[in-house]
Amino acid sequence: MEEQQNQETHKKNWHDRNYKLLLLIPLAMLIFSFVYMGIFYSQHNDFFLKDISLMGGTSVTINGNTDIIALKEALVKEFGEVNVREVSDLITGEQLATIVETTAKAEDIKLFLEDYLGYELMEGENSSFESTDPSLGKSFYNQLLIAILVSFVFMAIVVFIIFKNLVSSGAVIISAFADILMTLVAVNLLGIKMSSAGIIALLMLIGYSVDTDILLTNRVLKRQEGSLNERLVGAFKTGITMTLTSLVAVAVALFVVKSFSVTLTQIFTILVIGLIFDIFNTWVTNVSILKWYVNSREKSE
Amino acid sequence: MKKLGFRIWLLIIILIVSLLSIFVSSYGFTLFQKGVLITSVEQNSTSFEQGLRQGQIITSIDGKAINNITDYSNYIQGKFPSEKEVKTIITTKEADIILYSNHAPNITVSHIPKTSLKMGLDLAGGARALVRAQDRELSSDEINDLVSITLNRFNAYGLSDMKVRPISDLSGNRFMLIEIAGATPKDLKSMIENQGKFEAKIGNQTVFVGGDRDVASVCRNDATCARIETCQQDSSGGYFCKFIFTIYLSEEAAKRHANITGNMEINATNPEYLSKPLDLYLDDSLVETLLISKDLKGQVTTQIAISGSGSGTTEDEALKTAEEDMKKLQTILITGSLPYKLEIVKLDTISPLLGRDFMKYIIFAGIAALLTASLVIFIRYRNLKNSLTVILISFSEIIIILGIAALIDWNLDLASIAGILATIGTGFDDQVVLLDESKHKVSLTLKQRLKRAFAIIMGAYFTVLVSLLPLLWAGGGLLKGFAITTIIGISVGVFITRPTFSAILKRMED
Numbered sequence: 001m002e003e004q005q006n007q008e009t010h011k012k013n014w015h016d017r018n019y020k021l022l023l024l025i026p027l028a029m030l031i032f033s034f035v036y037m038g039i040f041y042s043q044h045n046d047f048f049l050k051d052i053s054l055m056g057g058t059s060v061t062i063n064g065n066t067d068i069i070a071l072k073e074a075l076v077k078e079f080g081e082v083n084v085r086e087v088s089d090l091i092t093g094e095q096l097a098t099i100v101e102t103t104a105k106a107e108d109i110k111l112f113l114e115d116y117l118g119y120e121l122m123e124g125e126n127s128s129f130e131s132t133d134p135s136l137g138k139s140f141y142n143q144l145l146i147a148i149l150v151s152f153v154f155m156a157i158v159v160f161i162i163f164k165n166l167v168s169s170g171a172v173i174i175s176a177f178a179d180i181l182m183t184l185v186a187v188n189l190l191g192i193k194m195s196s197a198g199i200i201a202l203l204m205l206i207g208y209s210v211d212t213d214i215l216l217t218n219r220v221l222k223r224q225e226g227s228l229n230e231r232l233v234g235a236f237k238t239g240i241t242m243t244l245t246s247l248v249a250v251a252v253a254l255f256v257v258k259s260f261s262v263t264l265t266q267i268f269t270i271l272v273i274g275l276i277f278d279i280f281n282t283w284v285t286n287v288s289i290l291k292w293y294v295n296s297r298e299k300s301e
Numbered sequence: 302m303k304k305l306g307f308r309i310w311l312l313i314i315i316l317i318v319s320l321l322s323i324f325v326s327s328y329g330f331t332l333f334q335k336g337v338l339i340t341s342v343e344q345n346s347t348s349f350e351q352g353l354r355q356g357q358i359i360t361s362i363d364g365k366a367i368n369n370i371t372d373y374s375n376y377i378q379g380k381f382p383s384e385k386e387v388k389t390i391i392t393t394k395e396a397d398i399i400l401y402s403n404h405a406p407n408i409t410v411s412h413i414p415k416t417s418l419k420m421g422l423d424l425a426g427g428a429r430a431l432v433r434a435q436d437r438e439l440s441s442d443e444i445n446d447l448v449s450i451t452l453n454r455f456n457a458y459g460l461s462d463m464k465v466r467p468i469s470d471l472s473g474n475r476f477m478l479i480e481i482a483g484a485t486p487k488d489l490k491s492m493i494e495n496q497g498k499f500e501a502k503i504g505n506q507t508v509f510v511g512g513d514r515d516v517a518s519v520c521r522n523d524a525t526c527a528r529i530e531t532c533q534q535d536s537s538g539g540y541f542c543k544f545i546f547t548i549y550l551s552e553e554a555a556k557r558h559a560n561i562t563g564n565m566e567i568n569a570t571n572p573e574y575l576s577k578p579l580d581l582y583l584d585d586s587l588v589e590t591l592l593i594s595k596d597l598k599g600q601v602t603t604q605i606a607i608s609g610s611g612s613g614t615t616e617d618e619a620l621k622t623a624e625e626d627m628k629k630l631q632t633i634l635i636t637g638s639l640p641y642k643l644e645i646v647k648l649d650t651i652s653p654l655l656g657r658d659f660m661k662y663i664i665f666a667g668i669a670a671l672l673t674a675s676l677v678i679f680i681r682y683r684n685l686k687n688s689l690t691v692i693l694i695s696f697s698e699i700i701i702i703l704g705i706a707a708l709i710d711w712n713l714d715l716a717s718i719a720g721i722l723a724t725i726g727t728g729f730d731d732q733v734v735l736l737d738e739s740k741h742k743v744s745l746t747l748k749q750r751l752k753r754a755f756a757i758i759m760g761a762y763f764t765v766l767v768s769l770l771p772l773l774w775a776g777g778g779l780l781k782g783f784a785i786t787t788i789i790g791i792s793v794g795v796f797i798t799r800p801t802f803s804a805i806l807k808r809m810e811d
Contacts, residue, residue, distance in 0.1 A: 059468070086652040087429070094378055096649060130468045130476075144780070147771040154767035162760045172764075200719045200783045203772070207723050207765045207787070211730040214761040222756070225743050238737040242730040245677045249670035249729075256666040261659060264666070267719065 015229070019288045026285040030178060033185045040188055046141075048184060051081055051193040057103040059130045060113065061087070062121070066098045074116055079104050081193065081262050106131070144199070152177065155210065162214075163221055171289040172213040175281045179209045182281075183274040192270075197263045201270035208246055208275060212239045212282045220290050228294055236283060243282075247275045308804040315797060316697055319704020326417030328356065334413050335368040336360040336394075343407035351398045353391065353408055354618075361392040370412050377405050417707045420482065421462040421714030421782075423654040427482040428489045431468075431647040433475070439641075441467070444475045447639070451477065454636045455492065462712040477643075480651060482712060493643050497633040500582045501605075503565070503593075508558050508579065512637025515554040517603070519634050520547045527631070529623050530608075532616050540619035541612040544627040548605050548634055555603045563599035581607065583633070607634070663718060671695060674729055682736060686809060694802045695728050701797065702790050711785075720786025727765065727791055731758045731799045739806050747810050751803045762795045 041047060072084040083101040088094060102109055106129050114121055121127040152173055159169040180202055187194065219235035220228065254268035305313075324332055336358045342349045359367055367373050380387060384403050391398045391406070400406060433439070439447065444467040452465050462482040469475045481489055499511030509515035520526035527546035534540050550558065565575045574592040581589040589609050609630060611623030653659065671692060679688040702721055706713060738754035739747055765787075772784035 083654055085426075085654060087649045088374075088652070089649065094374060099651070143774075147774065147780070150771040151768040154770065155764050158764045158767050159760075162763075197715055197719070200716055200780070203780070203783065204719060204723045204726070204787075206768050207791075208726055208730075210764045210768070211727055211761045214764060215730075215734060215757050218757045218760060234737075234741075238733060241677070241681050241737070242733045245674040245729045245733065246726045248677050249674040249726075252673040253666040253670040256669050257662055260662045263715065264659075264662065 019291050022284055023288045023292075026178060026281065029182060033178075033181045036185050036188075037181070048188055048194040048198075049191065051195045052083060052101055052103050054194065054196060055103055056131070057101060058106045058109055060100045060102075060106075060109055060121075061097050061128045061130070062100065062113065062117070063097045063126050065095045066117075068098055071098065071100070071116070075100065075102070075112075078112055079109070148203075151206070155206075159214070159217075163217060165221065165293075167293040168217045168221060168290065171286045171293075172210065172217060174289070175213050175278075175286045176206055176209040178281045178285060179205050179274055179277050182277045183270060186273045186277075187270060192266060195263060195266060198266045198270055201267040202274070204271065205274035205278070208243070208271075209278050209281070212242055212278060213286050215239050215242070216282060216286055217290065220294065228291065232287060232291070239282060240279070243275055243279050247272065247279075250275065306804050306808065308801045312697060312797060312801045315704075316700055319701045319707075322704045322707045323416050323418060323700070326414060328358065328413070331413050332415050334358065335366070336413060337367060337370055337373045337410040338413045339393075339408050340411045341409045346407035347400050347402055348398075348406040348408050351400055352396065353393075353398055353406070357393045357395065358413060359391055359393055359410065363390050364392075370410065373410055381405060418703060419462075419710060419712050420653075420660075421712040421717075422464060422480055422482040423714050424659060425482055426651050426653040427462075427480055429478070429480045429647075429649055429651040430489050430493060430645050432477045432479060432493055432643050432645055434641040435644045437641055439475050441475065444477060447477055450636065450639060451479065451493075454497070454632060454639075455481075462714060476646065490645060490648060491629075493645060495584055495629075495633075497636070498582075498584050498638040499630075499633050502580050502582065503561050503577050506561050508561060509550055509554040510637075511634045513551075513635070514637075515551055516634050517549045517551045519549075519631050521628075521631050527627070529620060529627075532619060532623075534616075535612070539612055539614050540616045541610045542616075542619045542623035543608060543610045544623045545606055545608040546627060546631060548607055550603045550605060552601075552603070555601045558597075558605075559599055559601040562593060562597055565593075565598065567595050567598075579605075581609075583630070667699075671725070678729075678733070678736075682740075687736060690802060690805055691729065691732050694732060694798050695725050697801075698724055698728050698790065698794050698798050701793050702786065705789055705793070706786075712782075714782055716780070716782035717786040720783050720790055723783075723787045724790025724794060727761070728794050728799065730761075731794065732802055734758060735799070735803050735806060739810070747807055751806065755800075755803070758795060758799065762791055765791060 037047065068084055068086055072082065075082045075084065079102050081102075083099075085099045085101075086095055087097040087099060089096050100109065100113070110121055110129070119126070123129060155176070156169045156173050159172045160166065163169065183202065183205060187198070192198070216232075216235045216239060219231050219238075223231055225231075226234070250268050250271045254265065254272060257264040257268065324330060328334075328338070339353060339355055339357045339359065341355055342353050359373070361367055362373075362376055365376065367376065380389065381402075381404055386401050386403045389400045389402070389406070391400065434443075434447075448465050448467055452463075455463060455465070464478070464480045466478055467475060468478045479489065479493070497511065501508045501510070528544070530543045530545050532540060532542040562575060565577055568574045568576045571592070573595060575595055575598060577593075579591040579593055580587055581591065589607070591606075591608065607630065609623075609626055611619055611621070611626045613619035613622050675688045675692045678691050679685065682688070699721060702724065703713075705711075706717065711717065734757050735751060735754045738750045738757075741750055743750070745753075769784040769788055772780045
């Protein structure tokens with residue numbers, strides 16, 4: 001019994017001694033993220049790489065009956081992501097044409113298709129080429145950025161109302177923001193081209209992130225039983241179960257869809273990355289800030 | 302057996318209602334129905350004359366079973382090799398219809414929806430039209446204007462999931478591309494080709510035109526000022542139904558009305574009314590003539606009642622046509638006319654962006670994910686009952702969200718699926734909070750402990766809720782769909798399913 005107690009006090013003391021230093025890790029990561037995104041933005045003029053749905057590109061309509069699945073496989077091998085859709089007659093349902101949408105240049109895709117199909121593609125006769133505008137325009141991004149900013153402000157207000165405490169509101173917001181930022185950095189480092197689905201996945205992270213942070217803050221600030229460290233350990237047990245159930249579920253889903261759908265793969269990949277960062281940001285960043293606050297509050301009493 | 306508490310009964314009832322609204326559509330219970338669904342029938346065709354109608358289900362042709370779209374198109378394609386007239390027997394659920402023709406029946410068909418859930422464009426594909434202005438080349442600005450007017454008009458008409466965007470071919474010709482989920486190509490065609498030029502004239506003088514300059518507002522969806530008035534049989538045995546709705550003119554248009562009627566005389570043969578009527582023209586053809594009451598002579602009246610009628614071979618058909626015509630007229634009066642006459646260059650159906658098997662993969666991935674997450678719960682709490690309850694509750698949340706989606710006719714697309722995923726995620730989180738709190742070694746009753754847990758759950762709920770609100774206004778349909786589904790989902794969770802979980806926990810303890 002004494003051994004265990006000594007072990008526990010020993011463990012707690014390590015964290016008690018070092019929790020402020022631990023904040024240096026997320027701080028370093030945040031600085032790195034800002035710098036990286038700065039460089040990225042100057043190179044690409046946007047915060048992430050875009051796929052066909054966000055960037056627009058070339059749309060080729062090939063008349064006649066083509067095996068869509070085989071064509072898609074061949075195209076994906078050569079050009080990466082493409083959209084292939086079938087156009088059919090209203091009444092008979094007969095396949096009239098195939099539409100290929102890609103970010104590749106018209107000349108490149110034309111050459112490849114001619115090679116694959118074995119005949120020349122002539123505009124107006126057996127095919128047509130169109131350039132498509134991105135389905136989401138410039139105004140969308142500006143709106144989105146503003147909306148996200150407003151989201152964070154609203155969240156901060158609600159957290160403040162719940163805990164009546166600037167520091168804890170700040171900690172929750174910083175944690176959620178760090179989740180999204182670090183995930184975005186990882187996405188860019190991996191060279192993933194974001195689609196509209198990917199943007200949604202990033203926003204889903206807000207919900208997951210907030211859940212664990214609110215749990216943590218509530219257990220620490222609103223409970224009286226046990227020491228601070230005991231409450232932290234308790235919160236950790238609950239919180240890590242929460243994140244692990246989501247993480248495991250999403251990882252399994254990712255494994256299932258990997259070979260079927262690029263869109264779904266992207267969503268689940270972003271969620272996996274985001275949840276891992278959430279574990280880090282909640283239990284290192286948020287915990288350290290809260291502990292600092294509680295300890296300095298107790299000192300001043 | 303112990304009495305189930307209020308909460309559990311509530312959940313069961315809501316689940317039953319949701320399941321009903323998901324699986325019972327306007328075509329009845331079609332989960333196991335084989336065949337194809339007729340989505341439109343060309344008005345002046347043999348098919349229509351012989352009795353084929355939208356909404357009927359074809360189960361066989363010439364005695365051969367037609368189980369799906371592929372069967373249908375394969376069979377039909379092989380049936381008309383030459384110009385000779387061929388006999389075709391189409392069997393629907395109601396009757397056998399016999400056609401003699403040398404071409405495929407002028408109907409469009411689709412697979413029979415298994416549920417009443419509507420799928421968005423990306424999941425189900427839809428009708429697609431490539432459009433340009435007749436006799437004109439449109440500049441890039443003009444195309445963009447056209448796109449926003451079209452979007453406006455389609456929104457007013459209530460057509461849901463659609464993409465409208467400008468595209469250009471390699472020679473620089475500009476077109477507008479419209480893709481709509483679910484709507485039949487016939488709807489699309491009529492929406493586009495009708496420029497929707499509406500004029501109300503007395504004699505040769507125009508009193509008002511469609512659009513918000515002259516028409517301040519139009520009554521819709523309010524039975525006190527927009528409704529079907531009567532349905533009657535006419536002399537030839539068909540039916541017609543009369544509709545009527547009120548519009549409110551702008552001051553400028555009302556004054557014009559006063560000026561024109563001020564100079565008119567009373568009708569000699571019909572002294573209740575003025576000498577000339579108000580003629581309503583749609584795309585330059587006369588659709589209705591309204592007599593003007595003599596009390597309105599010279600009056601600046603802003604309220605006008607527009608009426609018209611729809612006809613059909615049965616009363617139901619007439620009612621439906623009348624409703625559609627009323628809706629169309631309302632839309633044209635609200636949005637005004639398209640700036641130029643449009644022509645459709647291409648009209649066809651397009652397959653879904655995400656592939657036909659997308660839904661299958663999602664469902665499969667969803668089940669795998671749900672089971673794995675429950676496994677984690679089982680490992681942590683070593684209690685089979687708890688894990689099973691968690692699965693049940695999460696499953697209920699999915700069913701209820703889908704039930705709501707079916708009830709409000711919401712188009713399910715990728716964004717909504719993401720919303721459902723987000724809901725399930727928070728669902729597991731909240732249930733873990735409840736489980737942990739119930740096992741907390743602290744001197745409080747279970748009830749009190751669960752109440753504390755709900756403080757956490759509510760806190761998280763409101764924080765996520767407000768974070769989603771700005772998304773309702775930004776980013777157009779895409780993010781809005783995600784925000785709405787998630788808001789519905791987490792609200793259902795926090796107020797219905799998760800409290801039920803807590804009630805079950807209490808019962809398990811007793």
